[in-house]
Amino acid sequence: MSLKHDIEFTLNGVRRQASVRVDMSALDMLRDVVGLTGTKYGCGEGECGACTILVDGKSLNSCLLFAVDCNGRNIVTIEGLAADAKADALRAAFVEYGAVQCGYCTPGMVVQASHLLATHPQADADAIKRGIEGNLCRCTGYKKIVEAIASVNAADKQGARP
């Protein structure tokens, strides 16, 4: 029986407590302890980005993050982004541009895209490609994904004008 540790953190705006194995990943905690399965397991070693979440506003691979290290931190998953207007625009754009094929990479892709737009509001297509370089789409639908993200950015810029 592996050692467990009690942690407390904010998950999608709500205070949570959890008792987790100390060698458990944040991804396993989210899926198996908390029961939020929107965050996906792809490779388990930080190569594919399917498990991307936001921790204190920064995007991280939850498969590389120790669950115990979530203590005291602010976690946002794809489920939490559903309540965010800007992320909802991303979701709509992914649908409109057909940026979803099998869909497995989509949650991580949307979380990373929302982090990219938050930190690089001026991102052009090249910057978007750089921004999602840690997210693999094995259906290789990158073109439509980049177009979808760029369309949200362009709409934002237009909306910002008086």
Added chain:
Amino acid sequence: MNEIEHYVAPSSLEQAAEYLQRSGEVTLLAGGTDLMPQSQSGKLKIKRTLMNIHQIPELKGITIEGGEIRIGALATITEIMQSELIQKHLPILIEACDQFASDQIRNAATLGGNICNASPAGDMLIPLLVLDAEVELASKPNGSLTRRRLRLTEFFVGPGKTRRAPAELLEGVRIALPPPHHYARFFKFGTRPALDISTISIGIAGVLNTGTLSNVRVAFGAVAPVPTRAPRTEQALEGRHLDAAAIDAIAAVARDEVKPIDDIRATAWYRKELIHNITKRMLTHVAQA
């Protein structure tokens, strides 16, 4: 399977050093980006105590103190990339950060972790070597915190092995502010820009004066059991006017100096060719700078 008996998350350097002094069987956790996959795959066994050092304030921050830049061990690759101090004084580190893994990993991975992981292909280690970086190690042997400094060139002893004693904690690195006309560039060769482990990497630094480098530092990654300086290449480059013949000769010295191995990423022969060709390309840039 990890049989961890204790989990501790000290909130000060004193506490952490005290704990390390009392118990030798400790695995340190910072960003976790190497520890998690290595422990899950069974390559590394987490010891009896897992110590999360993430909340130790003394290990954070990037500051300038008495002619030196100090980068705390917990500084993430993203924090280094965004630091105005580093952008202004040590742009070679920005080059390395920019090619480091992916955004998600840069947001979590720490400089201290990259150093203590001691991979021959560690992206930050080559620029740090050519910048004459020193590591600062803290411990608490007799009830009071003591520190020692070690040149990074002496720190690595083998793949994954360093001169950090079990009771020591890497507090940060210190780099003297470069002199005027300092030139330093980094090149990483991999099969794709993102998330790739270097096939080889090269750092070249020195003081640039009309096509000539003096006080030269050259370091190579992924061609030896440790990231390593290249004294013969440095000697060949020191003070030499960089015309085409000189560049050819120095690149040949570099190729003959490295002793790489065949592995999954490249053969030894290919690595030697890369060292030759990329050194040549980088020196051509020096001559044009």
